[in-house]
Amino acid sequence: MANRAKNDTFISRIIRAPRELVFEAWTQPEHLQHWYAPKGCVVHFAYTDIRPGGSTLSCIRNPGSTNKDCWCKTTYLEIVSPEKIVCKLQLADEQGNPISSLEAGMDPDWPTETILTVTFTPEGNNTLFTLHQTVDMALAKRTGAYPSWEQMFDILEAHLQPAHQ
């Protein structure tokens, strides 16, 4: 795992469903509209075109919060059925035009563009699911310094860890 950037989001889970079904859940709008939002939020799709080069425009709403609706444009870079999806996520307005994090009502340091990779590996009747979200592009844009700043973090990490680790 040494080559994975520490500042990326990485999640790995066993999902109790066969791989084909999990892949369908990610690639078919009639499935996506039922689940593609965190707890307590609802998702709405303005349009969906899920194929390599295609894009979807989705909106996450939190009915119980005063937060603005969060629009996200997803552009599919790679779809390998039923094992892998790579897509670019961009903060957007409701027409799907890219916007800055400030315009989206978020912290200005929030990355406006990230690359999301999800994979599906069969484990009997279950699926090993992994999710990887890069911040490379976001940080490169801000600092013009990718990847050298990561090496800096490697050195600094030791100083940030509690002594017992």
Place this chain on the structure above:
Amino acid sequence: MEKRRDIYQAIADPTRREIITLIARQSMNLNTIAENFDTSRPGISQHIKILTECGLIVMRKQGRERYCELKIDRLQEISGWVEECRKYWNETIDSMELYLEDLQSKNKKNGKQSKK
């Protein structure tokens, strides 16, 4: 034109990144830092000034010496939102699991076979 002073500008310059890693291990005075670089001393002073304005370095007096101390926790700001992303996706995957379990139990009730 307004001067931008934030954590990203602090680490945008290669010399400044080297200064940061140098004093991460121990606080140093300006002379000792400058000895580690080919850059002129005024050049290094300028970098230290920017790092101070970005809140990454605090100058501390010890006797007649002035030491540059790194505020390492400021660097954590850069990766703070990663935790939020993780939380967001974990909750979204929870939502997917619930949906898929629901879907599969419905299919069983209706006597449908899940695709093999």
